[in-house]
Each structure stands twice: as C-alpha cells, then as structure tokens.
Amino acid sequence: MEQPSDNSEQKAERHKARQQKLKAGVDAKIAAAQDEKGILLVLTGNGKGKSTAGFGTVARAVGHGHKAAVVQFIKGTWECGERKLLEGAGVAFEVMGTGFTWETQDREKDTAAALKAWEVAEQWLKDESIQCLLLDELTYMVSYHYLDLERVLTALKERPPMQHVIITGRACHRAIIELADTVSEVQPIKHAFEAGIKAQPGFDY
Numbered sequence: 001m002e003q004p005s006d007n008s009e010q011k012a013e014r015h016k017a018r019q020q021k022l023k024a025g026v027d028a029k030i031a032a033a034q035d036e037k038g039i040l041l042v043l044t045g046n047g048k049g050k051s052t053a054g055f056g057t058v059a060r061a062v063g064h065g066h067k068a069a070v071v072q073f074i075k076g077t078w079e080c081g082e083r084k085l086l087e088g089a090g091v092a093f094e095v096m097g098t099g100f101t102w103e104t105q106d107r108e109k110d111t112a113a114a115l116k117a118w119e120v121a122e123q124w125l126k127d128e129s130i131q132c133l134l135l136d137e138l139t140y141m142v143s144y145h146y147l148d149l150e151r152v153l154t155a156l157k158e159r160p161p162m163q164h165v166i167i168t169g170r171a172c173h174r175a176i177i178e179l180a181d182t183v184s185e186v187q188p189i190k191h192a193f194e195a196g197i198k199a200q201p202g203f204d205y
C-alpha cells in the first residue's frame, strides 16, 4: 500500500530542525574562532580567478582603510585594470619589468627582473604599516628557480604577525602550501579561450 506522503507542515518542521542543528554547529565554530593573525593565503590551480580573487582581497582591505601593496611578478602585455583603479586608491605597485618568461626566453634578464621585484617584496614584508600584500604570480618565480625558495619562505615567516599576504599562481611549491593558513585551488571546468575567445580588457585583465 502506498505510504501517505508527509504534509507540508511536517516537512517544514523537519527543515527547521535541520537548520537549527546546522546553525548551532556554525555558531559553535564561530564562537571557538577567537584568534586574529596575518593570514598567508595561497590561490593556485589551473582555473581562472586566482589574480582576480587576490585583487578582490586587496580591494576589501582598501575599503576598510587598510594600507595595501601589490607586487606583480609576471607583467602581461596589457596593463591590468586593477592597477589603474588601486593605484588611484593609494595602493603601491611594483611590476616586474619584463614580459612573460615564455616570450622573452632570456633567463639572465628574467632572473635579474625577478630579483629586483622580490627585493621590493622583501621590504614590504618587513613593513608593518602594510596590512595586506598581494604577491601576484609569485609561484612561477619559485618553480622556475628565478628565486630561492628558502629566501622566500624566510621572508614570509618573518613578516609582521598581523600582515596578510596573498600568493597567486599555478603549481605552488609544496613548502609554501605547508606554510600557508588558507589554500584554495581553482579548477578549470571550462574556459572561453578554448572556444576561441580572446582575453578581453575589463574582464581578463
């Protein structure tokens, strides 16, 4: 015989009970999370959205009146929209003075450019007035051995305790992932480029 189906009142009650249980769990976790510290955030993976999420976090910091800075380790062919906006809001930028490495193919020149940008990053990693620092595309500098991993780890570890740092880029070194507090991997499900659509200003850069 067919079971009588629940009436909508019973369903609503069960839903309410489930939601209350969920809320109690979330509330307990919120109550338990009491510490504040500078977060090391890594945004990695092959999908689109790493740099935009990094810049989004910088925008949040600026919105709260915090001092923020950005080092871009790979300079694209075009100037990114975020720089135009954020420099106007007082965010300091250091942009590596070279094109994509796979375009220039001049290892010595690229290494010198990477070091120059990293030296600025190191200064900012000692500056406690900077509350949020984005190291965009830093991962490549380490994986292609333009920068020494130990040197990068040391500067990250010794930074001011309240400073937030965001590292973006594909194939992040395991040691940086281990050091990080929060790590997100962006997975590509699809990308318009594969359908022949080019990178567009105001959307891709």
Ligand code: ATP
Pocket (backbone or CB within 6 Å): 046, 047, 048, 049, 050, 051, 052, 053, 168, 169, 170, 186, 188, 191, 193, 194, 199, 203, 204, 205
């Ligand atoms: P975005 O700057 O849009 O947040 P991203 O930082 O995650 O992207 P990068 O690896 O830095 O990605 O690549 C930058 C450029 O390459 C952007 O123009 C982006 O649209 C494009 N791109 C990112 N992921 C892919 C992908 N899976 N296939 C093709 N192009 C991609």
Ligand code: MG
Pocket (backbone or CB within 6 Å): 050, 051, 052, 137, 168, 169
């Ligand atoms: Mg990027």
